Amino acid sequence: MxxxxxxxxxxxxxxxxxxxxVILESEGYEVIIASTGREAVEIxxxxxxxxxxxxxSMPGMTGFEVMDNIKEYFGENYIPILFLTASIKIDDKLRAxxxxxxxxxxxxxxxxxxxxxxxxxLEIKAKHDELKKExxxxxxxxxxNRAHFIRQAREExxxxxxxxxxxxxxxxxxxxxxxxxxxxxxAAGDRVIRxxxxxxxxxxxxxxxxxxxxxxxxxxxxxxxxxEEAKSVSERLLSMLSKPIVFEKEKIRATASIGISQKEVxxxxxxxxxxxxxxxxxxxxxxxxxxxTYIVKS
Numbered sequence: 001m002x003x004x005x006x007x008x009x010x011x012x013x014x015x016x017x018x019x020x021x022v023i024l025e026s027e028g029y030e031v032i033i034a035s036t037g038r039e040a041v042e043i044x045x046x047x048x049x050x051x052x053x054x055x056x057s058m059p060g061m062t063g064f065e066v067m068d069n070i071k072e073y074f075g076e077n078y079i080p081i082l083f084l085t086a087s088i089k090i091d092d093k094l095r096a097x098x099x100x101x102x103x104x105x106x107x108x109x110x111x112x113x114x115x116x117x118x119x120x121x122l123e124i125k126a127k128h129d130e131l132k133k134e135x136x137x138x139x140x141x142x143x144x145n146r147a148h149f150i151r152q153a154r155e156e157x158x159x160x161x162x163x164x165x166x167x168x169x170x171x172x173x174x175x176x177x178x179x180x181x182x183x184x185x186x187a188a189g190d191r192v193i194r195x196x197x198x199x200x201x202x203x204x205x206x207x208x209x210x211x212x213x214x215x216x217x218x219x220x221x222x223x224x225x226x227x228e229e230a231k232s233v234s235e236r237l238l239s240m241l242s243k244p245i246v247f248e249k250e251k252i253r254a255t256a257s258i259g260i261s262q263k264e265v266x267x268x269x270x271x272x273x274x275x276x277x278x279x280x281x282x283x284x285x286x287x288x289x290x291x292x293t294y295i296v297k298s
Contacts, residue, residue, distance in 0.1 A: 004030055005028075005029050005030065005050045005051070005122060006029070006030045006031075006032060006047070006049040006050050006051075007024055007029050007030070007031055007032070007049055007050065007051045007052070007053065007118070008032045008034060008040060008043060008044065008049040008051070008052045008053070009021065009024070009031055009032070009033055009034070009052075009053045010034040010035075010036075010037065010039075010040035010052070010053070010054050010055060010058070010063070010066060011035070011053075011054075011055040011058070011084070012035060012036065012055060012058040012059060013055075014035070016055075016107070017033050017035065020053060020084075021033060023111045023114065023115070024115075024118075027115055029118075032047075032049060036058065036059070036060055036061065037058050037060055037061025037062065037063065037065060037066040037069075038060060038061050040052075040054070040066050040070070041061075041066060041069045041070055044070045044073060045070075045073055048073070048077065048079060049079070050079065050122060050125060051079065051080045051081075051082070051118060051121060051122060051125070052070075052079065052080070052081045052082065053082050053084050054066060054067065054081055054082070054083050054084070054101075055083070055084065055085050056083055056085040056087045056092055056096070057085065057086070057087060063083060063085065063096075064095060064096070064099065067081055067096075067099055067100065067101065068099070071100065076132065078124075078125050078128040078129065078132075079125070080102045080103075080121040080122070080124070080125060081100065081101045081102060082101065082102060082103045082104075082105065082117065082118070082121070083096045083101050083103070083104045083105065084105050084107060084109065084114075085104070085105075085106065085107060086106070086107045087106070088106055092104075102121055103117055103121070105117070135148075136148045138211075138212040140190065140193060140194060140197075140212075141193060141194055141197035141198075141212050142197065142201070143197055143200075143201075143210050143211050143212040143218065144209065144210060144211035144212070145211065145212065146211060146212070146213055146214075148211070149209060149210075149211025149212075149213070149219060149221075150211075150272065152209055153169075153209055153211075153221045153272050154272050156209060156221055156223060157221075157263065157271070157272055157275070160223065160263060161263075165223065165224050166223075166224060166225060166226055166262065166263060166264050167221055167222065167223050167224075167225070167262075167263050167275075168221070168222040168225045168226075168227065168229075168230035168260060168261065168262045168263075169219065169220070169221055169222075169260065169261045169262075169272075169275045169276060169278075169279040170219070170220040170221075170222065170230060170233065170234060170237075170258055170259070170260055170279065170294075171213070171217070171218075171219050171258065171259045171260075171261075171276065171279035171280055171282070171283045172200075172217065172218045172219070172220070172237065172256050172257070172258050172259075172283070173216060173217045173218075173256060173257050173258075173283055173287070174192065174193070174196060174216040174217075174254055174255075174256055175254065175255045175256060175257055175287070175291035175292060176254075176291070177189065177192070177215075177216040177254075180192055180252065180254060184247070184250075184252060187247075188247045188248075188252060189216075191245065191247045191252075192216075192245055192247075192252060192254050193215075193216060195245045196218065196241055196254070196256070197210075197212070197218065199237075199240050199241055200218060200220070200237065200241075202240075203233070203236055203237060203240060204220060204222070204233070207223050207224075208220060208221060208222050208223060209221040219276070219279075220233075226262075226264070227260070227262045227264065227296060227298070230260050230262060230296075231260065231294065231296065234258045234260060234294040235294070237256065237258065238255070238256060238258065238292060238293070238294065241254070241255065241256045242254075242255050242256075242292065255291055255292035256291070256292065257283055257286035257287045257291045257292065257293065257294070258282070258283065258286055258293070258294035258295070259278075259279040259280055259281060259282025259283030259284070259285070259286060259294070259295055259296075259297060260279060260282055260294055260295070260296045260297070261275045261276070261277075261278035261279040261282065261296070261297055261298065262275075262296070262298055263275060278297040278298065279297065281297045282294070282295040282296055282297040283295070285297070
């Protein structure tokens with residue numbers, strides 16, 4: 001069990017909060033306390049916990065209202081919510097379960113039972129998170145897989161169109177990769193792919209999207225970047241990627257070709273397929289020039 005797992009406890013009774021804090025901390029959990037529903041929502045927005053213990057009847061904002069508010073910030077995350085309350089009304093229990101709570105416990109509850117239920121739901125969360133990771137990221141490089149990159153990039157492009165900011169697509173392909181595989185072996189080829197991915201991740205920002213688009217092809221979406229800034233990023237990428245890669249005491253030299261497309265501020269609406277197609281044309285042109293360069297298509 002992860003001893004740093006965060007659990008958010010929200011209850012308007014100080015004595016209940018204190019008892020739960022002692023019980024949970026004795027099991028090694030990090031406990032975050034909220035005395036009101038509004039406080040719980042603000043805490044969740046800033047730093048989502050792994051699990052939430054929530055009272056039903058609280059002044060100002062009920063437990064149900066808290067759940068409805070924080071679920072807007074779940075995204076694709078799975079965060080178990082357990083109601084721990086004095087209410088024995090069957091309607092309250094059904095309402096909680098119907099809205100997505102994983103359990104409904106009536107006070108007082110045995111500390112051992114509470115801990116076992118928490119452990120069970122955290123194990124379910126861990127399995128869910130692992131499956132989500134496997135379905136979202138490329139196993140070799142840790143980049144987004146093609147399907148998830150496309151989905152997130154479409155969302156980012158829609159946001160750019162609504163809020164009128166620029167985005168750029170960088171499509172990148174390793175030059176003469178088949179030759180590396182044929183002469184050095186597939187293990188060496190895999191090492192080059194992983195090293196390229198690691199170097200790219202070090203250069204781009206957290207807000208940028210990075211995906212593996214094919215065998216030796218990567219794609220990046222830069223948000224709030226002009227064409228000139230996308231060129232600058234591409235130049236730094238080419239410089240970084242051209243440095244030798246060490247594999248079994250041998251230095252492998254590999255370069256990349258890059259195609260760039262751009263949706264500028266105030267430009268006509270575009271779609272991801274069109275931008276990707278333009279970047280692919282730029283990539284093909286860069287390959288035709290001998291590689292280790294970039295071409296912009298707009």
